[in-house]
Amino acid sequence: MIANLAAGVQAFTSNAFLVTGERTVLVDAGANFDVVSAVRDRTVDLDALVLTHTHPDHVGNVSGVREAFGVEVWGHDPDHPAVDHAIRDGESVRLGDHEYRALHTPGHKDDHLCFYAASPEILFAGDLIFQNGGFGRTDLPEGDRETLIGSIDRVAETISSDLAELHPGHGPSVEGDAYGHIELAGQAARMSF
Template sequence: MNVTHVTADADVFTCNAYLVTGERTTLVDAGAMEGVVDVVRDHTDHLDQVVLTHQHGDHVAQLDAVLDAFSCDCYAYAQHPRRTHELDDGDFVKIGDETFEVVYTPGHAADHVAYVSESTLFSGDVVVHNDAAFDYGSFGRTDMDGQSRERLIESIKDLLDRMPDSVEHMYAGHGDEFHGDVRDVVETALSRAERRQPKYPSD
């Protein structure tokens, strides 16, 4: 599967947005970087769909621009004026050339979902490989209104239950992508979250 991080050169706070080319050319999250449309166009002149992990601003600020430019479908768990397809836990969606299961993973955001196939995890912010808080196994912040560490822990457990052992590629909403034993990274994040290690001083 061909995955390109299209917000890698951003100079503003944004999520990682990933372009996946193939049978269903897909943008996973739209990000907040002005000019993301131009970066996508550097790689393809056609986009079938945008699939959202959740609707925090750093993931959707450029959604309208992308949808206007490519006139493509938009898949999301929660209501959005531009949503064309509603996602639910247990649904399946084709991203690139692979079929991914939608796993509902709230805690960081009430509408958060992750996408998992036999080889790949798009984890959004529920679990990341590394970030400013932890290396090798971090998790989404839960210190703001509407967030819950307890629910996040349950979401990570659900993700582990439904993620095949064959998954060896993880593309998260922040930090670096990871290739290797993804299950170990996710289990490390779960252990930290369960020990109530604060991600930020106010967490």
């Protein structure tokens, strides 16, 4: 089961997805809200915190999660203070009951990762792709539009057109024709380039 713990939060934050099952994992910690209480409302234990990237709105609550649950944090850049262990491109990561493939997808930020499970066709897209063809900003440090377009293309070529769910770093998740939103993001990023 996947629950967005930041849904309805009126603060500057990213989405924070609690993935429960065999391995209970938080995907992004969010910022500026009590994610620890939100996790505790749904589960007793947390096995890990996995980051799509290290922008402040995604890592603001990391220290609170570490302290409350004694978990280690996984992300692409082990030199960042929020990250304890590196996840490399192509590495397999267990979230809930499924194995996800980590895809290094820079363009919004150099350490950006997406996570894709071929079965049951779920993608955690971070700030690369949003609902209705939205895509991540490239005007921040480490942002680069050409690189972002390449990352969107890589995701589109890697995943199945039968993608069932897309869980972005901001805004609502997409269920049903999720692949179409990825195609739209690639088109939109090119049009405004």
